Amino acid sequence: MRISELARRSGVTVPTIKFYLRERLLPEGHLTSKTQAQYDESHLARLRLVRALLGPGGLSIVAARSVLDAIDDPPDTVHALLGAAAVTLRPPADEPTDHERVHELMRRWGWTVSLEDCATTHSALAEALSGLEAAEFELPDGLLDTYVRLISELADAELAGVPTESAAAAVRYVVLGTVLVEPLLLVLRRMAQQEASARRYL
Amino acid sequence: MRISELARRSGVTVPTIKFYLRERLLPEGHLTSKTQAQYDESHLARLRLVRALLGPGGLSIVAARSVLDAIDDPPDTVHALLGAAAVTLRPPADEPTDHERVHELMRRWGWTVSLEDCATTHSALAEALSGLEAAEFELPDGLLDTYVRLISELADAELAGVPTESAAAAVRYVVLGTVLVEPLLLVLRRMAQQEASARRYL
Numbered sequence: 344m345r346i347s348e349l350a351r352r353s354g355v356t357v358p359t360i361k362f363y364l365r366e367r368l369l370p371e372g373h374l375t376s377k378t379q380a381q382y383d384e385s386h387l388a389r390l391r392l393v394r395a396l397l398g399p400g401g402l403s404i405v406a407a408r409s410v411l412d413a414i415d416d417p418p419d420t421v422h423a424l425l426g427a428a429a430v431t432l433r434p435p436a437d438e439p440t441d442h443e444r445v446h447e448l449m450r451r452w453g454w455t456v457s458l459e460d461c462a463t464t465h466s467a468l469a470e471a472l473s474g475l476e477a478a479e480f481e482l483p484d485g486l487l488d489t490y491v492r493l494i495s496e497l498a499d500a501e502l503a504g505v506p507t508e509s510a511a512a513a514v515r516y517v518v519l520g521t522v523l524v525e526p527l528l529l530v531l532r533r534m535a536q537q538e539a540s541a542r543r544y545l
Numbered sequence: 546m547r548i549s550e551l552a553r554r555s556g557v558t559v560p561t562i563k564f565y566l567r568e569r570l571l572p573e574g575h576l577t578s579k580t581q582a583q584y585d586e587s588h589l590a591r592l593r594l595v596r597a598l599l600g601p602g603g604l605s606i607v608a609a610r611s612v613l614d615a616i617d618d619p620p621d622t623v624h625a626l627l628g629a630a631a632v633t634l635r636p637p638a639d640e641p642t643d644h645e646r647v648h649e650l651m652r653r654w655g656w657t658v659s660l661e662d663c664a665t666t667h668s669a670l671a672e673a674l675s676g677l678e679a680a681e682f683e684l685p686d687g688l689l690d691t692y693v694r695l696i697s698e699l700a701d702a703e704l705a706g707v708p709t710e711s712a713a714a715a716v717r718y719v720v721l722g723t724v725l726v727e728p729l730l731l732v733l734r735r736m737a738q739q740e741a742s743a744r745r746y747l
Contacts, residue, residue, distance in 0.1 A: 388681065391679050391680060391681065392679075392680045392681070394679055395676045395677075395679040395680035395682075396680070398676060398679075399672050399673055399675070399676025399677075399679070400676060400680075454736065454740050455740070455743065464732055464735050464736050464739065467728070467732040467735075468729075468732045468733070468736065470728075471725075471728040471729035471732055472729065474597045474600060474602060474725055474728065474729075475597075475721075475725050475726070475729070477593050477594075477596055477597040477600075478593060478594045478597035478598070478602075478721055478725055479590065479593065479594070480597075480717070480718075480721045480722070480725055482706075482726075483705075483706030486702060486703065486706055489699070489702045490699065490729070490730065490733055491733060491737070493695045493696075493698055493699050494695075494730065494733045494734050494737045495737045495740070495741070496695055497691070497692065497695050497734065497737070498734060498737035498738045498740070498741045499737075499741050500688060500691045501688065501738065501741075502738060502741040502742055502745055503685075504684075504685030504688055515682070516682075519677075519680055519682045520682070521735070521738070523673075523676055523677050523680055523682055524677070524684075525731055525734075526669070526672075526673040526676065527670075527673035527674065527676075527677070527692070528692060528696065528730070528731075528734070529727055529730075529731075530666055530669040530670045530673055531670070531692055531693060531696045532696050532699065532700060532727075532730070533666050533669075533723070534656065534666050534670065535693070535696045535697045535699070535700035535701075536700045536703065536704060536723070537666065538656050538657070538697070538700070539697070539700045539701050539703075539704040540704055541657065543704055
């Protein structure tokens with residue numbers, strides 16, 4: 344199909360499609376003349392994915408490109424993939440990470456993944472904790488451990504669902520599941536808080 | 546103290562402090578002459594809070610101002626507060642919300658809070674779900690219900706910690722707990738996935 348047809352079927356305007364092409368979020372079409380390119384169903388599917396990443400997924404152009412690169416050229420193992428999905432985490436601040444504190448917490452939780460594998464997540468954890476401290480917000484006793492217990496159960500359920508029929512399917516599931524499920528989890532938490540609050544206070 | 550001293554003690558530059566004053570994120574100091582204002586410990590504490598909301602909290606200026614307004618002029622009930630914290634949710638898209646679908650899910654989960662109370666969360670839930678669909682990402686059977694079960698347990702634990710000694714303390718806990726804990730939960734999920742993946746695949 345031509346770009347105008349791609350626009351009509353996807354609901355994305357031609358200028359926006361051209362922008363995605365320039366930003367390498369969408370692969371070039373097949374050139375049929377110097378100024379005409381043809382697009383197919385794969386372009387339509389990719390366009391839907393790009394819209395979901397930039398819209399509900401809330402990613403920047405750069406982060407969306409990293410996610411798409413991981414999907415197009417997947418790392419060798421599912422485990423390495425989770426590292427690729429971590430690029431979409433907010434980049435750690437310039438401040439040095441308090442590794443000792445993170446390691447102490449990880450020992451307490453029985454977590455073993457080493458620093459080389461997850462410098463980004465370790466920094467992000469240290470930063471999230473120091474954000475709470477900077478605002479003089481103290482988590483009630485035991486709440487952090489409760490978070491870890493419930494979220495570990497959640498991650499187990501998620502990993503159990505990784506499709507095993509093909510590497511491509513596994514990649515898609517892990518990367519999109521990480522990025523696109525975040526807004527879902529955050530809104531479910533708000534709603535669950537409203538429910539708990541209605542039960543307690545109304 | 547003068548603004549230069551406030552800058553030194555907070556580690557925030559004078560131009561940035563002036564920007565926060567203009568944006569009403571920080572209350573004016575006490576004027577001692579036409580061009581001199583004095584600041585006190587409350588300004589220092591507020592400045593730390595602003596940094597935490599804009600930095601690790603990841604809020605926009607507008608969202609941070611809403612959060613601070615809710616803290617300064619709290620709604621009457623803890624329940625109404627959760628509504629105020631919801632302003633920091635990404636604003637719902639222009640697309641009409643599929644209320645029927647949200648209501649059906651809420652009935653399934655035994656959730657009862659009515660639409661008037663939470664138009665924002667309902668729209669955000671509909672949007673998160675349609676984001677998954679647009680990307681042709683299907684949650685494995687039962688995973689959505691598992692999310693709701695675990696997150697309800699999490700919200701119960703959070704609400705149980707709301708301090709009851711004063712309304713101001715409750716407000717602070719609810720609003721900051723909602724906003725500042727989000728980055729913590731998201732990074733814990735990434736780390737828990739890495740742990741689960743290491744156990745399964747390494």
